[in-house]
Amino acid sequence: MYVELPPERDLAGRVACVWRQVAEADFTQLVVPDACVDLIWGPDGPFVAGPDTGPMPTAMRAGDTFDGIRFRPGAVGDFFGLPLDELRDQRVPLAALPFPVADPPGVPPFAAAGSPGAPPFPAADGPSPPVAIPAPIRELLVRSARVDPAAPAIAAALRKGRSVGEVAWDLGLSERQLQRRSLASFGYAPKTLQRIVRFQRALRLARAGVPLAEVAVTAGYADQAHLSHDVKRLSGVPMHRLVSPAGELA
Structure with a gap:
């Protein structure tokens, strides 16, 4: 349960x-x-x-x-x-x-x-x-109020597929500053954070029953093969195993 x-x-x-x-x-x-x-x-x-x-x-x-x-x-x-x-x-x-x-x-x-x-x-x-x-x-x-106020904007922009350079520019930061603040706020460098938030968006869409080809386009992948590769790299299993309600390994 x-x-x-x-x-x-x-x-x-x-x-x-x-x-x-x-x-x-x-x-x-x-x-x-x-x-x-x-x-x-x-x-x-x-x-x-x-x-x-x-x-x-x-x-x-x-x-x-x-x-x-x-x-x-x-x-x-x-x-x-x-x-x-x-x-x-x-x-x-x-x-x-x-x-x-x-x-x-x-x-x-x-x-x-x-x-x-x-x-x-x-x-x-x-x-x-x-x-x-x-x-x-x-x-x-x-x-413990020391939370970076830019953190939600960083995650939202990367989730939308903005490049690291674009996100830094939008927030008035250098790429080095963005790197430092991303590590402090998320524990990840910006490119890793982007990969993970994109993966989570794809997972939510797939669990909602959206076809994988449409999931790939909507979540910002180049194609379905790119989606499959990223899912396997981040989770170790194909998408259909993650969509299973049990969330268990055999």
């Missing part, structure tokens, strides 16, 4: 969602790049995941429960106390980071907003109320 719920409104600019995954059998979950960073509470304690540049197969055992806070691309800022590119392609225990919350809440860390004592997550087909993030994490999110 996998469920995503929205955060409280005042954190929606930085947090994409909170989520829970409960493994109902032993399997391998394929995690693919999405330009996000997650703070996750798993069976072995809290850890940080991402930002990824390639596939991350994750073995799960029946009964394993994972709860996560997913940051929006470019919205992590200085939350974890170190440059974001140092977390690239890493899974790091929270205790190994200079994280200023000494005793983060244990699993499950969430509760439905305005419903003390209520089950933290409804059934997958139930309502989707905002979820209250634990007070220590919420306070740190509010305090």
Whole structure:
């Protein structure tokens, strides 16, 4: 079972969602790049995941429960106390980071907003109320305000297919400045970020049932072969495996 719920409104600019995954059998979950960073509470304690540049197969055992806070691309800022590119392609225990919350809440860390004592997550087909993030994490999110205000514009322009030079020009930056700010905000260089946001757009279209030839054109690929090559490079599997609802590897 996998469920995503929205955060409280005042954190929606930085947090994409909170989520829970409960493994109902032993399997391998394929995690693919999405330009996000997650703070996750798993069976072995809290850890940080991402930002990824390639596939991350994750073995799960029946009964394993994972709860996560997913940051929006470019919205992590200085939350974890170190440059974001140092977390690239890493899974790091929270205790190994200079994280200023000494005793983060244990699993499950969430509760439905305005419903003390209520089950933290409804059934997958139930309502989707905002979820209250634990007070220590919420306070740190509010305090750690050093998020580059240009980050959303950088991601949006690259998602539209603008070249790195064009994005830098539009924002009044040199390409070197854009490189530095992209690494700080996303953990990626601009060209890597562009590849990942384009891939995610293609994946959303494919999961919505759009034919792959149309997906390639709409998402900004040269052709369907270019799409297939990029999908395989970023995920390790062809698109039809990613479109499968299970998201599992055999």
